[in-house]
Amino acid sequence: MTQPRPVVGTPDEYDLDDPNRVPWVLGTHLHPEVGPLGRAPSGSRVCMIEAHGFARRKPYHHHKLTLVFAAMRHFRDELRDAGYEVEYVRAETFREGLATYFDRYPEDTLVAMRSPSHRSGDRFRDLVETVGGDLELVGNELFCSTPEAFDEWADGGGEGDQFRHEDFYRWMRRESGVLMADGEPVGGEWNLDEANREVPPDDWEAPPVYEPAVDDLTREVAEWVAEEFDTWGSTEGFAWPVTRDEALAALDHFVAERLPEFGPYQDAMRADDPAMAHALLSPAVNLGLVHPWEAVTAIEDTYEERSDVPLNSAEGAVRQFLGWREFVRHVYRHAMPDLAEASQLGADRPLPDLFWSGETDMACVGASVADVYERGYSHHIQRLMVLSNVATLWGVDPAELNEWFHTTYVDAYHWVTTPNVVEMGSYGSGVFATKPYVASANYVDDMSDYCGDCAYDPDRTTGKGACPLNALYWDFLARNEDRLRSNHRMGPLYGHVDDKRDDCEMDEIYQRVSELRTMERRGDL
Structure with a gap:
């Protein structure tokens, strides 16, 4: 498996050789080889805080809360099985959780990757300072490109500037070498989106969907979520990966079974098939269970190894991970906070019930x-x-x-x-x-x-x-x-x-x- 770090731009240099420099693993940073955890010696102390307050503020989908909390608890157990000393604090708020942690380990400095969400780093700094602790924030390596690389490419563009995804995507392909040959895109075209708008015939059957088994821990979390929080959505049928092994199995399944059919029908919709031939990997990738570069290389390798994978399928899937996901992350950085409240058309009606x-x-x-x-x-x-x-x-x-x-x-x-x-x-x-x-x-x-x-x-x-x-x-x-x-x-x-x-x-x-x-x-x- 390729090294799961940004490939466009240079990740931060730091170490965690000092036992009092402790990885703080957030609930969306669940990759054992990335960031502070990937640099910490085996057997190190690790901080994880399971805060519940955010889940009470909105009627989140039952499966969303089940996914986050089950993935965190599985990750905790896997780290402990691997010999890490995991200090797993369950609390109503991050402030309470941090206060508990630093009461136990006042000499520690927590080292955490920055969350992509706006000003989350500032909020975490304030919380840690409030409880008398120390925090060091480092670059988020759960992307294929670094902010510094994007900003250099964009020539310092900021709020008010207009970014173009196609230009960015081509730059990412050149810099990473994905689906490239002698400096040119494989097949001679950068973007095959026009070949991805077919409607499947009536007798087309979508490839099978990977659905991991629900174990006792996940079942316990699902029941707890239903009792503890005011949720929306079905409480039955949970079928998302909650461990890295399951997420990697889902990736393997996508490239083996679904990728050949993905390209031509990726824009089509069927009333009885919400999955079609889509990857269904975004929940796992956004939790950090799979690095997007792992997905990109698996797609490219499969295309190169198998004649039944058309280029428009491989390119379309690569574009989602290497292009669009990276692009919106960087645009969000540049356009916030104004973007969250933007309404240039003056739309102000409430959402229909x-x-x-x-x-x-x-x-x-x-x-x-x-x-x-x-x-x-x-x-x-x-x-x-x-x-x-x-x-x-x-x-x-x-x-x-x-x-x-x-x-x-x-x-x-x-x-x-x-x-x-x-x-x-x-x-x-x-x-x-x-x-x-x-x-x-x-x-x-x-x-x-x-x-x-x-x-x-x-x-x-x-x-x-x-x-x-x-x-x-x-x-x-x-x-x-x-x-x-x-x-x-x-x-x-x-x-x-x-x-x-x-x-x-x-x-x-x-x-x-x-x-x-x-x-x-x-x-x-």
């Missing part, structure tokens, strides 16, 4: 919410082109939509959701999105089977039974005309808006949208 209840006659939305309710997961096109699309067309406050994603998805953390939801999903800032990603029913009908049994007609815009997406789409364009008409990617659409105004069709659209908002308030949309 149907996002929580799933009670709607819109098949695409109902099925997607049901997927999230059942497993805390739906794939990226459901997130962007169904759930975020509906919310953006509706005019939902991006911050409230971001809160929903952060609460309900097992792989969601603030640094992940904020760029994806506020910017990509809601066009909240313009820090990297060049247009709002909105669509009418035509897109959903083309890329899914939702519309076939839906109560709404995807081919109609107004009148009873017309798909809400259609009227909402034209209403969105009309109400945001001042902002979007000059956008070179959106401008051509306004010719259609003009035609609808000339034909007085916009008046019917406004009436339909008013009806839809009334239906939503009554709970029968």
Whole structure:
């Protein structure tokens, strides 16, 4: 297995030879070979704090809390079995946990990787200082690139600058050498996304999903979470890796069974299959159980070794780990704190209750919410082109939509959701999105089977039974005309808006949208 550290940029240099310099392993840093833990001598003392207070602030998905707490407790036990002295403190808050730790070990200096979330390092410093302890923060090595490398590439770009994912992705490919040959991309093209928008035939069967067994410890955690916290989502059917061995098995399963089918159908949606051929690795990667570079190299090695893995599958999967995940992490650093509250289109409506209840006659939305309710997961096109699309067309406050994603998805953390939801999903800032990603029913009908049994007609815009997406789409364009008409990617659409105004069709659209908002308030949309 390749060394799990950043490959673009230089990781921090430090050591933990002094026994009073102790790794503090956070709940999203669960990799034994990375950061302070990877530098600590075998048998060292390790600090872990299981804080519960955060889990009471929001109705988090039951599976999300089960995943975090079960993974931490398994990691604790594995470290102890390996000979480490793990001081595992369970407390209501990090402050209480730190006070307990430093009461026991007042001479220690905790050494922790920085969390990607905004100002988390400052908060931890303040907490440690408050309880009279010492803390050293070091670079987070659970990414493929360092902040310093990105900032040098971006030439010091900061708030207000617009970043381009495609440029960044190509730079990461060049610097890392992934899917490269003689300085050029394998196959001659950098991005094969256009080959990844096929719809599977009716008789296509998705490859099997890896589901680890639920052991006694995980079952115990799941029961405790259900009793201890006010959660959302199903309490049954938990099926996510909670150990490194399970996460590596999930990665092996993806490249062996699912990768060949991933590329062509990665944007397609099926009502009865939330997984399709997706990797399902983001929860494990975002906890640190698998390093993204381990995923990238496994994908590249499999492509090179097997003739049945098409380049568009390998490149598409690499782009998610080496490109997009890295990109949003760095954009988040540069755009916060403003990004979290950004709403350049002035969207300020509350999130419809149907996002929580799933009670709607819109098949695409109902099925997607049901997927999230059942497993805390739906794939990226459901997130962007169904759930975020509906919310953006509706005019939902991006911050409230971001809160929903952060609460309900097992792989969601603030640094992940904020760029994806506020910017990509809601066009909240313009820090990297060049247009709002909105669509009418035509897109959903083309890329899914939702519309076939839906109560709404995807081919109609107004009148009873017309798909809400259609009227909402034209209403969105009309109400945001001042902002979007000059956008070179959106401008051509306004010719259609003009035609609808000339034909007085916009008046019917406004009436339909008013009806839809009334239906939503009554709970029968």
